Amino acid sequence: MTASRLLVVATKSILKNKMRTLLTMLGIIIGVGAVIIMVAIGQGAQSRIAEQIQNLGTNMIVITAGTSSSGGVSRGSGSYNRLRVRDAELIAQESILLSGVTPVVTTFTQAVGGTGNWRTLINGVGVDYEYIRALTMFDGSFFNQRDVRQMKKVAVLGWTVAENLFPDGDGVGQQIRLRNVPFTIIGVLNPKGQTASGTDQDDQILAPYTTVQTRLRGRSFISQILVNTSNPNDIPAAEEEIAVLMRESHGLAAWEEDDFTVRNQTELAEAAQGTTEVMTLLLAAIASISLLVGGIGIMNIMLVSVTERTKEIGIRMAVGARGSDVLTQFLIESIVMSVFGGALGVLLGFGGSTLLSRFMGWGTEVAPDIVAIAIIFSAAVGIFFGFYPARKAAALNPIDALRYE
Amino acid sequence: MQKEKKTVIETSGITKIYSMGGTEVHALAGVDFQVDDGEFVAIIGASGSGKSTLMNIVGCLDYPSKGTYILDGVEVNKLERNALADIRNQKIGFIFQGFNLLARTSALENVELPLLYDRSGNKYNLKKRAREALEIVGLGDRADHHPNELSGGQQQRVAIARALVTDPSLLLADEPTGNLDSKTSVEVFGLFQELNAKGITIVVVTHERDVIHYVKRVVELKDGLLIRDELQTPRSAAEDLERIIAAEIDAENAAENTVVGADESAENLAEDVDEDVTVEIVKETPGGSTQDINELAV
Numbered sequence: 001m002t003a004s005r006l007l008v009v010a011t012k013s014i015l016k017n018k019m020r021t022l023l024t025m026l027g028i029i030i031g032v033g034a035v036i037i038m039v040a041i042g043q044g045a046q047s048r049i050a051e052q053i054q055n056l057g058t059n060m061i062v063i064t065a066g067t068s069s070s071g072g073v074s075r076g077s078g079s080y081n082r083l084r085v086r087d088a089e090l091i092a093q094e095s096i097l098l099s100g101v102t103p104v105v106t107t108f109t110q111a112v113g114g115t116g117n118w119r120t121l122i123n124g125v126g127v128d129y130e131y132i133r134a135l136t137m138f139d140g141s142f143f144n145q146r147d148v149r150q151m152k153k154v155a156v157l158g159w160t161v162a163e164n165l166f167p168d169g170d171g172v173g174q175q176i177r178l179r180n181v182p183f184t185i186i187g188v189l190n191p192k193g194q195t196a197s198g199t200d201q202d203d204q205i206l207a208p209y210t211t212v213q214t215r216l217r218g219r220s221f222i223s224q225i226l227v228n229t230s231n232p233n234d235i236p237a238a239e240e241e242i243a244v245l246m247r248e249s250h251g252l253a254a255w256e257e258d259d260f261t262v263r264n265q266t267e268l269a270e271a272a273q274g275t276t277e278v279m280t281l282l283l284a285a286i287a288s289i290s291l292l293v294g295g296i297g298i299m300n301i302m303l304v305s306v307t308e309r310t311k312e313i314g315i316r317m318a319v320g321a322r323g324s325d326v327l328t329q330f331l332i333e334s335i336v337m338s339v340f341g342g343a344l345g346v347l348l349g350f351g352g353s354t355l356l357s358r359f360m361g362w363g364t365e366v367a368p369d370i371v372a373i374a375i376i377f378s379a380a381v382g383i384f385f386g387f388y389p390a391r392k393a394a395a396l397n398p399i400d401a402l403r404y405e
Numbered sequence: 406m407q408k409e410k411k412t413v414i415e416t417s418g419i420t421k422i423y424s425m426g427g428t429e430v431h432a433l434a435g436v437d438f439q440v441d442d443g444e445f446v447a448i449i450g451a452s453g454s455g456k457s458t459l460m461n462i463v464g465c466l467d468y469p470s471k472g473t474y475i476l477d478g479v480e481v482n483k484l485e486r487n488a489l490a491d492i493r494n495q496k497i498g499f500i501f502q503g504f505n506l507l508a509r510t511s512a513l514e515n516v517e518l519p520l521l522y523d524r525s526g527n528k529y530n531l532k533k534r535a536r537e538a539l540e541i542v543g544l545g546d547r548a549d550h551h552p553n554e555l556s557g558g559q560q561q562r563v564a565i566a567r568a569l570v571t572d573p574s575l576l577l578a579d580e581p582t583g584n585l586d587s588k589t590s591v592e593v594f595g596l597f598q599e600l601n602a603k604g605i606t607i608v609v610v611t612h613e614r615d616v617i618h619y620v621k622r623v624v625e626l627k628d629g630l631l632i633r634d635e636l637q638t639p640r641s642a643a644e645d646l647e648r649i650i651a652a653e654i655d656a657e658n659a660a661e662n663t664v665v666g667a668d669e670s671a672e673n674l675a676e677d678v679d680e681d682v683t684v685e686i687v688k689e690t691p692g693g694s695t696q697d698i699n700e701l702a703v
Contacts, residue, residue: 005521016509315505318466319519319567320494322487398493399466402505 010332024301025341027294032345032374034287040353042280044363053269063225066259088225090249097238099230102126103222113176114165121204124212132228140172140187148208155183159191159202299385306393314401327394334386342378414440419472432458434629445601447617448610450626460610464577465489498568502580504560506552512563513548538566558589576607594619595642
């Protein structure tokens with residue numbers, strides 16, 4: 001028999017018992033639908049987390065002060081701060097791999113201006129900060145190299161600060177006072193939202209580090225240096241380069257330990273990504289069990305069907321069907337059922353994911369590859385669970401099958 | 406036998422042994438049996454005589470335990486399963502007592518069935534060929550009916566069409582009239598005679614003595630052995646059918662004042678028909694009410 005004829009025979013045979021076919025397919029429909037919805041939820045979560053990490057700045061490396069210890073007792077991170085602006089300047093000058101370098105000088109203070117006052121974080125940074133942290137301007141502009149060099153008293157407000165001090169959104173061009181020093185607002189940032197740990201990234205004011213250091217802080221040590229590379233693959237090499245430059249800048253002898261710490265975002269990103277991947281896998285595994293159960297349902301029905309249709313098999317063999325014809329017919333019936341069920345399951349998965357994201361507000365993403373996998377897998381289920389009953393049918397002796405009542 | 410003709414079936418020393426609960430049962434105990442091209446043979450015998458077993462072996466549905474079976478010059482008992490399936494498809498048309506049609510499948514699709522498994526590679530229009538086969542058995546107008554919408558006689562004719570559709574040289578019928586009333590049985594044998602006249606070799610297994618008058622040769626089996634093999638001049642089933650129909654019409658006319666006779670044997674039937682006695686030949690059978698018969702006769 002040709003393939004198309006076989007397909008016609010199998011389809012006709014399936015359609016002769018619509019209710020049973022539908023019930024058989026239900027297992028596959030639910031199985032595939034569940035896999036797709038679960039993976040969609042998992043991937044939705046994964047991409048949200050990836051987005052948040054992206055928000056922190058890509059390929060970012062953070063250099064912070066090292067630890068010190070006296071008499072074998074460690075004083076913890078940052079206890080031995082020898083980080084200075086000139087370290088950042090040296091790194092910026094000497095580095096080959098880095099595409100952006102900025103010192104970060106932080107202080108907390110009350111900002112006064114507009115409709116009232118607001119206690120917030122002041123970050124004294126260089127111009128590269130905008131690029132390293134992937135900031136975008138809501139209004140106005142970021143300060144430039146000249147502002148930094150000339151220690152201009154200019155400030156860029158985070159969204160939360162701007163909202164509180166200038167609710168009408170007319171902050172740019174106005175003045176605020178930080179520790180009685182007047183700053184001109186030259187820009188407002190677009191909101192970035194919270195970090196994974198819940199810190200509001202918009203509750204800050206940015207100003208040139210030179211200005212912050214001289215006018216607001218008065219100390220020469222800085223809290224951290226942020227750098228980034230243009231390519232994530234460069235990060236390990238860049239970290240080594242930084243270490244070399246830092247040791248040189250601090251004049252450390254070969255036997256002395258690093259008095260700084262270098263960390264990068266990818267570790268954090270990988271950890272978070274890993275967690276959600278495990279989550280997705282777990283969800284998919286649970287959903288796969290229902291697909292397996294659906295497959296067993298198909299095998300069950302096909303086995304019953306072989307017994308029920310023994311006479312039919314006998315008739316087909318008596319008029320000249322070979323064992324292989326009967327085998328293929330039953331196999332194709334099972335595959336057609338499972339693939340069709342799989343296709344319906346994909347529709348269910350799409351529908352379910354859309355409903356979930358619309359009414360529950362969960363971010364879901366139906367990946368095309370999981371749809372393909374689900375369909376291929378359901379076909380495999382059809383072959384796997386259809387083979388045993390089909391072989392049983394094919395092995396029947398024509399005369400026994402004919403006599404079967 | 407008849408003229409010098411090609412041998413279609415030739416079995417020698419065929420035995421079939423079934424082991425049932427440790428004891429061996431010899432269903433066939435060495436049968437030498439030969440059928441030439443164009444013959445119309447009835448195999449008779451009591452139940453358990455081995456006639457169905459012989460039929461299944463001749464029909465390539467079963468293997469003999471011992472002995473050789475040559476069909477159309479091919480030693481069939483040495484072939485493997487797939488080759489047997491192809492022979493059943495191409496050379497043999499099988500007709501069963503229980504019709505063995507696929508339920509919930511139209512008459513046309515039932516007749517198409519053997520063509521679906523045709524591996525001869527010949528190109529033809531499946532539907533057209535199936536329709537032609539249905540027309541041969543006079544059911545061209547019932548092609549779309551399902552088996553449960555057809556009478557027993559019509560179902561058996563669909564089965565005959567299915568057996569004919571691959572143009573086999575050999576038609577095998579295992580108790581083809583076992584589930585039919587006597588009039589429909591005569592009809593079926595009339596069809597067999599027509600087909601035989603066209604040159605198709607037919608072998609029928611039956612235990613009904615009524616119908617063996619229509620065949621050219623009678624073979625009797627007893628306890629797995631061939632005990633009788635006789636040629637005879639067949640009666641014409643078509644003529645009998647005409648008489649039966651005429652008798653039925655008369656019987657209907659006379660129904661008010663005549664009691665319909667009880668079961669009559671075929672021998673009586675034959676004699677009675679010759680003597681033009683009309684009423685008593687109507688046999689009382691479940692499907693054979695006068696209305697049904699009239700319907701069929703029209």
